[in-house]
Amino acid sequence: MSGRGRRSAGLLLFRHTGTNLEVLLGHMGGPFFARRVSGAWTVPKGEYEDGESPWDAARREFREELGLPPPDGEAVPLGEVRQSGGKTxxxxxxxxxxxxxxxxxxxxxxxxxxxxxxxxxFPELDRVDWFTLDRAREVIVTAQAAFLDRLAEHSNHDGPAS
Structure with a gap:
């Protein structure tokens, strides 16, 4: 049985540069987003169907959208959001x-x-770049900003041990 709404899954890469936490976002390709900045950047992600786990879909879509294997490392679950178009x-x-x-x-x-x-x-993502969390909040698809907040909260609790 297929779900009513469309579902996507993705991987948000992050790195620490000095005192900044940065995230890797992709600018959506195609003519509708060509001149847009605000709301045109996204977590690399893609849709999946019943029978594929969200985790497997996230890793598959990373490879499909970026042309690179998904990195190894601890995966921090950031949960889900519902975008304005109804996609989860x-x-x-x-x-x-x-x-x-x-x-x-x-x-x-x-x-x-x-x-x-x-x-x-057209390219799925016409460019990718690293953003500080503050800058990422200015350009990311509105609903996806929740992922930035959840990552920041996780990073604050996961600091170096004293």
Whole structure:
């Protein structure tokens, strides 16, 4: 039985640079987001169907969207959020460093311009970059900001032992 709403799962990479906690976000590809900054950046993620676990989907989608294997490391569950379009997104955070220049984005096709009969290929994510949490909150899809808050809370409780 399939669920009513669409479901996505993803991995949010994070790293510590000096005193900053940074996260890796992707800018959504395609013509609708080409000139947008605010609300156009996302956790690398993708949809999955019944029969695939969210964790397996998150790892598969990381590879598909970024063209790189998902990093090893402790996965911190950040739970789920419901986006304005109704999609439920489940995310895990993993501490890892990654060079954005190494990304080989997956692609999707769509008719563009609309009703032109021309099908074009676009990258799923047209660029990726590291952001401090404050900057990430300014550009990330609104509902996904909850993941940043949950990661910050986890990091505050997971500091160095004294």
């Amino acid at each position: 997104v489940t995310v895990w955070a993993i501490g890892a460093d990654l060079d954005p220049a190494a990304i080989v984005p997956g692609t999707f096709t769509m008719e563009w311009p609309p009703k032109s009969g021309t099908v074009r290929e």
